[in-house]
Amino acid sequence: MAKESFDKEIQFLRMLMLMSGAYNRQQFAERLGISVHTFDKTTRRLKDIAAATSSQSHAEALDLIDAVRHTYYETSDPILLFLFRAKSLKESESARISIILETLHAQTMTAIELMDVCSSMPAELSIPDEKTIRSDLKYLEAVGAIRKESTTRPYRYRLHNDLLRELSEDELTDLFDFVNVMANTQVPSVQGYLLQDGLKKQLKHILPEDNPFIDPFLYKYHYHSRILDEVHLFTLLRAIRDRRRVQFLYFTPKAEKSYTAQQTNPLFERQSAGKQHKTLPLKIVYDHQYGRWYLLGMGREGIRKFRMEGMTHIEEAEAVSEEVYGRKTVELMEKLQTSWLIDTGKPIKVRARFYNPSAGEQHNFIKHRVLLQGQWGEIVEEDEESFIYVISVNGIYEIKPWLRSFGSSCEVLEPRQLRHEMIEEWKELHKYYESI
Numbered sequence: 001m002a003k004e005s006f007d008k009e010i011q012f013l014r015m016l017m018l019m020s021g022a023y024n025r026q027q028f029a030e031r032l033g034i035s036v037h038t039f040d041k042t043t044r045r046l047k048d049i050a051a052a053t054s055s056q057s058h059a060e061a062l063d064l065i066d067a068v069r070h071t072y073y074e075t076s077d078p079i080l081l082f083l084f085r086a087k088s089l090k091e092s093e094s095a096r097i098s099i100i101l102e103t104l105h106a107q108t109m110t111a112i113e114l115m116d117v118c119s120s121m122p123a124e125l126s127i128p129d130e131k132t133i134r135s136d137l138k139y140l141e142a143v144g145a146i147r148k149e150s151t152t153r154p155y156r157y158r159l160h161n162d163l164l165r166e167l168s169e170d171e172l173t174d175l176f177d178f179v180n181v182m183a184n185t186q187v188p189s190v191q192g193y194l195l196q197d198g199l200k201k202q203l204k205h206i207l208p209e210d211n212p213f214i215d216p217f218l219y220k221y222h223y224h225s226r227i228l229d230e231v232h233l234f235t236l237l238r239a240i241r242d243r244r245r246v247q248f249l250y251f252t253p254k255a256e257k258s259y260t261a262q263q264t265n266p267l268f269e270r271q272s273a274g275k276q277h278k279t280l281p282l283k284i285v286y287d288h289q290y291g292r293w294y295l296l297g298m299g300r301e302g303i304r305k306f307r308m309e310g311m312t313h314i315e316e317a318e319a320v321s322e323e324v325y326g327r328k329t330v331e332l333m334e335k336l337q338t339s340w341l342i343d344t345g346k347p348i349k350v351r352a353r354f355y356n357p358s359a360g361e362q363h364n365f366i367k368h369r370v371l372l373q374g375q376w377g378e379i380v381e382e383d384e385e386s387f388i389y390v391i392s393v394n395g396i397y398e399i400k401p402w403l404r405s406f407g408s409s410c411e412v413l414e415p416r417q418l419r420h421e422m423i424e425e426w427k428e429l430h431k432y433y434e435s436i
């Protein structure tokens with residue numbers, strides 16, 4: 001899929017999940033920075049995708065919002081996986097790759113033999129040449145769908161499904177349970193959901209009718225759009241590995257638009273709400289509290305932080321030397337030494353009192369959570385009723401949601417500014433719950 005088109009559909013789906021039916025066509029188009037005509041085309045395309053991945057036989061029976069909305073306990077088909085399954089291959093590419101995979105499922109074949117097999121494609125689709133077939137094989141091998149069976153030319157290829165072929169029913173069931181738990185409780189990833197989906201299909205296929213497959217777990221994630229930004233992750237990780245700068249169009253969270261179409265005709269070029277950036281990517285951070293991905297990089301103006309949801313049209317740029325990359329990385333890590341997440345401001349000591357559960361509670365879950373999540377902070381005082389936790393962090397903004405999440409079990413003591421802010425926030429909350 002073209003990068004521009006992928007960016008557009010990601011922003012489209014994000015808005016669809018967050019805004020649901022709150023925007024009309026014109027408002028959606030304005031927010032995305034595209035025309036209403038382009039919005040309608042994108043909607044039709046996503047409806048076709050939803051129909052293709054749904055058990056319903058008629059596209060018109062599907063409402064697009066229902067197609068991407070999670071049911072209460074279902075996360076097996078998140079919206080980025082929905083998008084990945086629809087990677088907008090041309091019709092001829094889609095048909096050709098399907099034929100190749102189906103053929104290699106039964107036997108090993110060379111590129112020339114596969115070219116002969118693909119010559120039976122429908123008349124309205126172009127017949128592939130040897131270069132096209134070899135390009136398809138290279139792509140399928142890179143993504144792990146097939147593998148070379150021989151080490152000498154001409155190479156013979158086969159479907160890479162060893163995992164499913166070599167494990168017993170019990171082993172596949174155990175593996176599915178493990179993948180299911182990890183994909184739904186750790187940082188969400190498309191690969192985890194794809195593996196989970198593949199294992200589920202295999203188990204439904206091989207298990208007998210008198211012992212059908214039953215999914216033993218139910219999950220509910222609150223951040224429906226958190227997985228969308230993963231599409232940028234591997235592009236940025238590759239740039240980090242190759243020590244390359246990246247350039248992209250960035251839309252801040254406060255920007256009125258979240259996307260702008262690239263105009264190929266200069267007569268119709270419009271003012272972009274985004275800003276062009278070039279940076280050397282050094283570190284990627286995931287904020288589990290809010291479900292956000294951040295890119296930390298180094299540019300002319302020093303350390304820069306970008307929310308990945310605002311990054312579009314990402315392209316790799318020139319490489320830097322290992323010495324330059326190492327120096328910039330050391331500089332960044334020094335700034336992040338006392339950062340709760342990505343703040344690079346001056347360190348501030350935070351002192352908070354945590355109250356233990358009631359005397360009847362056998363497990364002190366408050367203390368357990370503080371020790372588990374409190375990073376490099378430490379408990380400096382302790383009695384039967386409470387304990388005092390101290391940590392030095394870069395600023396108070398990032399640690400505040402964590403402290404707030406303990407509710408009445410946490411009292412901020414220092415600094416006074418943070419204590420005052422917490423008091424004002426709780427006063428505001430109290431007003432919402434006053435008697436009517």
